[in-house]
Amino acid sequence: MSVRVRAARLRALLLTLVTFLVVAGTATGCAGGGDDDRPRIVVTTNILGDITREIAGSEADVSVLMKPNADPHSFGLSAVQAAELEGADLVVHNGLGLEENVLRHVEAARESGVATFAAGEAADPLTFHADEEGGRGGGAGAPDPHFWTDPDRVRTVAGLITDQVVAHVDGVDEKAVRDNAERYDGQLADLTAWMEKSFAAIPEGRRALVTNHHVFGYLADRFGFRVIGAVIPSGTTLASPSSSDLRSLTRAMERAEVRTVFADSSQPTRLADVLRQEMGGHVDVVPLHSESLTEKGKGAGTYLEMMRANTSAMTEGLTGD
Secondary structure: OOHHHHHHHHHHHHHHHHHHHHHHHHHHHHHOHHHHHOOEEEEOOHHHHHHHHHHHHHHOEEEEOOOOOOOOOOOOOOHHHHHHHHOOOEEEEOOOOOOOOOHHHHHHHHHOOOEEEEOHHHOOOOEOOOOOOOOOOOOOOOEOOOHHHOHHHHHHHHHHHHHHHHHHOOOOOHHHHHHHHHHHHHHHHHHHHHHHHHHOOOOHHHOEEEEEEOOOHHHHHHHOOEEEEEEEOOOOOOOOOOHHHHHHHHHHHHHHOOOEEEEEOOOOOHHHHHHHHHOOOOOEEEEEOOOOOOOOOOOOOOHHHHHHHHHHHHHHHHHOO
């Protein structure tokens, strides 16, 4: 048999195999067509997505729009994802201006009759304020959307998401949903207790935070930290610092004797590195998972993992252990 004939037969075999897989996949999709009738919840951010999945369990399909390691301030939607919102039984979003490129799609879904829940607005939101050490806080007086850095507020929000699922998602077993929520509430309570114990190792005088942008106000309020300032003096990563902002921050850090900057792991640390140069290289930049979960198995695949990883990194960064 010639080489050409053997190659032709091989191509034919591969084509047959591909065709079989496509047909089989189509048949499987048709056989599972009933899944289209399953209750469906769409969640904008992956942090809220993880929390909602813990509550819904197997009672509903939960679709999360924001990919792992994405920036909630800047991620956008495809046409298919935008259509998902209007086909949902319930849309859970953060609100308070966090998903800056997604809000119009959420509003369109609401106007079409879809039930929507703005988690941040229900979390007793704090407002951004001027930095304690004399710097300026961008957006002072505006609501801070980063409520999830306080696990107690997450407990409140998780309870409200539970009520939303029961009220608006037809076909779910209320007892199963509330049992899931009760189990998760216990895990969140354990998280708070563990964080309190971990942060107790940080001396009072070293409980000072400098971050890439203003993201840990709720954690500071809950666990007794001072927010010295942020490299980006704003609650959004879409802003940028001026040279005077950096000078004000370096002076505040020098007065407070702070040499550690916490930068979000989903964002480049270039601005924090600039601050290091401003202070003569004597600054440690510690990455945290502050606004996005990672892929599973990458250190912060769930909200609980993220908060534990951040607590450990912050404790080590501020004690030097």
